[in-house]
Amino acid sequence: MPQAQTATDLSSTIAAELPYLRRYARALTGTQARGDGYAAATLEALIADREAFDVSLAPRVALFKVFHTIWSTSGGAIEEPAEDIDPLERVAQQRLADLTPHTREAVLLSALEGFGTPEISAVMNVSEAEADNLVRIGEEEVKSRLTGRILIIEDEPIIAMDIRSIVTAMDHACVGIARTRDEAVRMYAENEVDLVLADIQLADGSSGIDAAHDILSVNSATPIIFITAFPERLLTGERPEPTFLISKPFKEEQVRAAVSQALFFSSTARMS
Template sequence: MSLGQQLAPHLPFLRRYARALTGSQSHGDKYVRATLEAIVAAPEQFPQEVDPRLGLYRTFQAIWGSANMDDGAADTAGEGDAAEAVARARLARMTPRSRQALLLTAMEGFTPEDTAYLVDVDADEVETLVGEALTEIEKQTRARVLIIEDEPIIAMDIETIVRDLGHDVTGVAVTRDEAVALAMEDRPGLVLADIQLADDSSGIDAVKDILSEFAVPVIFITAFPERLLTGERPEPTFLITKPFQRSTVKAAISQALFFDQATVPAG
């Protein structure tokens, strides 16, 4: 099997990580493209001592680590100067490795040992880095959250996680129409949306309706993430895979709010 064939199944999830790390589909996908270009240009430099997925993320980490922060900010300026300014201000107050360690463990499911390899620290430092990231992000952000989810148990679980993080829940919707109505009645600062809803309506369509009225960060929840991580069209920046871990939802919420200019500091 060629290296390309070995890496192909992991590319959607690398896009998920890159988008969450950068807070942007276009910016995250750009780093993934740069990673693939580097591998194609010098396949002999691809890590051989680890499995392909770990080698792929390691190569991405090298590309990300070598990028100039100011150049990256300029690339995303067209996506919203105010939001970018807020994101950069928050970045200045948090070590990049902390954010990476949190996303790699909670969202991507890497072990502490693998995460240590990816961010180039000792394994016993990973837990400390993750703790620092959660403490700093939770201290910085709070929001009012609309949940769009038609499965009661899952909705209750998400609501508990949201409240445990110190956020408020504006409502729980099970259909597209109900979601839009709740959003118009009480504008949320964050939306968590399932893809398939109770009446066969779409969470994606509900979000499109909401975004046509006002801007709000969105996290999609789906059992089929590969369908929304192709890099071939406008796709979600933040995505959670069903079934999910509580830590995954917490990391996604924290990271989505990290890049939101409207977020109010807690405390």
């Protein structure tokens, strides 16, 4: 009986962390289909050997470590993009393949998942010094010389000003701050926009998700970073899922990293 209870607890733990593993796997492989394939392989490995889940680690770290065992065994190769994949996924896949080996994993673990050096070291099974070096190299490759025009969709003035100060300090241009869905669509139509930072709940009760859908209907290659206190609500397994989510309350480095990576992966970003 205790063993059955342990199995149930492990299943619940994994279920809580699975949306984040799927998000990471999608960003790493460049497609939702391949990412989900690796996530499924991770679950199959845990079913076959529950001891692979290192209970001495935090649950998410332990789950990602199992994933990386499979990823490294398969060679971590990014295949030629399929003809029918989303435009942003195609660009992401091609540009990730150009990064120094293993830096894409380290950068995504750091910026997308918020892991620190000790956690990245555990997940990737490398020393902390090597993990730190991989993150540093990857961040330099991702953010070096990219500038973009950014639209902010945020109804809280203080938060909006905070985001604008962060992106302008990175030498990006803020083309406007929209407080509602209609304002966002209008500003997008009136400006050249390389990237959108979108809150979920807006001033008039409208949704940043709906604004994003309107924008993507005009240009499906526009990268959108969602800002939300409930990221798991956008990671449901349905298409499309956002690659970049910033959880509230956010830290400046999270915004900086997400913006740099989104522009790096975007076909609309300009080289300075």
